[in-house]
Amino acid sequence: MGFDLDEVAPAEEFPYSFKEYLLQPLTLSSKIFSAIASSPKLRYWLLATLISSLFLTIGSWVLMSKLVINVRVSGELPQGAQEMIEGLIELTRNPLVIFVNSLAGELLTGLIVALAVFILTRSLSGKGSFSSGIMVAGLRSLPSMAYGALLALLGYSMPEVEWNIEIGTLRFETNIPWEMFLQESLLQFIISIWFFIVLLVCYTRGYGMTGGRAAVASLCTWIVSNIFLLIGLAPYIT
Secondary structure (H helix, E strand, O other), rough: OOOOOOOOOOOOOOOOHHHHOOOOOHOOOHHHHHHHOOOOHHHHHHHHHHHHHHHHHHHHHHHOOOEEEEEEOOOOOOOOOHHHHHHHHHHHOOOOHHHOOOOOOOOHHHHHHHHHHHHHHHHHOOOOHHHHHHHHHHHHHHHHHHHHHHHHHHHHHHOEEEEEEEEEOOOOOOOOOHHHHHHHHHHHHHHHHHHHHHHHHHHHHHHOOOOOHHHHEEEEEEHHHHHHHHHHHHHHHH
């Protein structure tokens, strides 16, 4: 059971284009699922990840632009502390910084999900490679693009929200805008169900799993890909 990153079959045997790969969460083609499992093209995954990161950047930037962050620093802190904190906050709003963070997050999540897919497919179907797991993880790209677009629409429709932060030597007080974060998390959760359905079909048609095994593999992969979202939603549920 090795981590094979090479394309395991000639591209001519399983021809599919980048457009077909990107739109696979919509078409759910058995042919493409089989091709992803047998003839992975990692350049498609990388390009899809770049595009989805761009959409996520736009959505996050629009939403963050509606946050009016007011920072107040007590006199106990060194002079210039408030300007430094405000500068750091403004840096997080920079579109380039948001894009780098989004891209890093998408790449890291993709590799973690790929490892989960690799372990599950080898254990439950005896098929697959780490590179095909990366391709399966890349099927998150279209749902992520939809999430980014909807996040931008949500941001545009929302009024400005004040976020007051008071910082002292041993004190930190803030009125975190939970309602905004909850709406963002619920939107992400709804979109993630789409990826779960894609996984279920992929494991069945691409890796030949039975319905029960495909359901278990899909649930495990979905949990891995959304672990931070589930942790963030836990306080609202409890």
